Amino acid sequence: xxxxxxxxxxxxxxxxxxxxxxxxxxxxxxxxxxxxxxxxxxxxxxxxxxxxxxxxxxxxxxxxxxxxxxxxxxxxxxxxxxxxxxxxxxxxxxxxxxxxxxxxxx
Amino acid sequence: xxxxxxxxxxxxxxxxxxxxxxxxxxxxxxxxxxxxxxxxxxxxxxxxxxxxxxxxxxxxxxxxxxxxxxxxxxxxxxxxxxxxxxxxxxxxxxxxxxxxxxxxxxxxxxxxxxxxxxxxxxxxxxxxxxxxxxxxxxxxxxxxxxxxxxxxxxxxxxxxxxxxxxxxxxxxxxxxxxxxxxxxxxxxxxxxxxxxxxxxxxxxxxxxxxxxxxxxxxxxxxxxxxxxxxxxxxxxxxxxxxxxxxxxxxxxxx
Numbered sequence: 001x002x003x004x005x006x007x008x009x010x011x012x013x014x015x016x017x018x019x020x021x022x023x024x025x026x027x028x029x030x031x032x033x034x035x036x037x038x039x040x041x042x043x044x045x046x047x048x049x050x051x052x053x054x055x056x057x058x059x060x061x062x063x064x065x066x067x068x069x070x071x072x073x074x075x076x077x078x079x080x081x082x083x084x085x086x087x088x089x090x091x092x093x094x095x096x097x098x099x100x101x102x103x104x105x106x
Numbered sequence: 107x108x109x110x111x112x113x114x115x116x117x118x119x120x121x122x123x124x125x126x127x128x129x130x131x132x133x134x135x136x137x138x139x140x141x142x143x144x145x146x147x148x149x150x151x152x153x154x155x156x157x158x159x160x161x162x163x164x165x166x167x168x169x170x171x172x173x174x175x176x177x178x179x180x181x182x183x184x185x186x187x188x189x190x191x192x193x194x195x196x197x198x199x200x201x202x203x204x205x206x207x208x209x210x211x212x213x214x215x216x217x218x219x220x221x222x223x224x225x226x227x228x229x230x231x232x233x234x235x236x237x238x239x240x241x242x243x244x245x246x247x248x249x250x251x252x253x254x255x256x257x258x259x260x261x262x263x264x265x266x267x268x269x270x271x272x273x274x275x276x277x278x279x280x281x282x283x284x285x286x287x288x289x290x291x292x293x294x295x296x297x298x299x300x301x302x303x304x305x306x307x308x309x310x311x312x313x314x315x316x317x318x319x320x321x322x323x324x325x326x327x328x329x330x331x332x333x334x335x336x337x338x339x340x341x342x343x344x345x346x347x348x349x350x351x352x353x354x355x356x357x358x359x360x
Contacts, residue, residue, distance in 0.1 A: 001201025011181030051326035
């Protein structure tokens with residue numbers, strides 16, 4: 001599939017989720033068997049992207065000693081947990097990554 | 107969300123007749139609703155514009171062409187899924203995996219759609235089509251309180267239009283700026299790592315209950331275990347497994 005087609009298909013699918021209930025003029029809310037799994041989608045998808053990128057950036061799992069990326073990831077989790085600030089998480093995470101890259105070998 | 111209650115909207119809903127507002131105006135006009143929608147959206151741009159800038163930078167560094175990256179902002183118009191798309195493209199994922207992943211992440215819009223539907227039911231098909239396109243987390247967040255408030259509601263949809271268009275224009279412009287900057291930043295800065303950091307910033311505050319934590323741990327752990335699978339399939343399988351594993355927990359707490 002070309003990049004253009006991919007984009008078009010993703011755009012149409014996304015648009016249809018937005019239009020869904022508005023177009024049906026459905027009154028009330030979606031049934032629970034739809035909303036329960038839907039609520040978990042962001043947590044599951046994002047975590048599935050985060051952990052490999054942090055723990056195995058080049059495909060190799062490295063748990064000890066922690067790599068600069070893993071250290072930065074741990075710091076980011078703590079900052080996000082304590083502050084819920086996107087900007088602070090970004091600043092602290094990148095600072096730890098750069099510092100650890102300077103101080104640690106590899 | 108109830109932070110966007112109108113301050114000057116019309117008569118109380120229990121009024122027997124469509125009466126004029128005490129100030130002499132009947133209901134807020136289309137233009138006034140539109141402007142209020144814009145004003146309500148502006149504070150959110152503090153978060154959205156940097157997000158769009160970073161998206162532009164990351165898209166370039168992930169190997170998307172500027173045209174593709176900008177088109178994604180117009181065609182898909184959903185920030186977190188565009189970040190995921192960049193990540194998947196960088197990892198060499200197939201088109202099918204990209205489409206399925208983006209769609210899965212954007213399924214939450216169906217919830218907003220369901221919530222707004224009763225308030226937009228009286229509108230023409232054209233209005234519904236336009237407002238659906240502009241329906242984002244941020245536009246929904248500032249509009250739903252206003253749409254649900256008491257009082258005359260003939261022109262309420264202009265509020266959503268104002269909020270949605272403001273966000274749309276900001277997203278397109280910040281993407282373009284980010285693309286411009288992203289092509290000029292060196293690879294050695296490891297800016298690709300801002301992507302997992304952004305995801306961390308988005309996901310951690312959402313992990314408020316057992317089900318969310320379980321979904322994150324199962325999906326994250328499996329994604330590491332399945333990282334060798336081609337085309338980003340590991341991410342997809344891990345996410346589906348995380349959702350399925352955690353859904354019964356959520357039922358227990360509902």
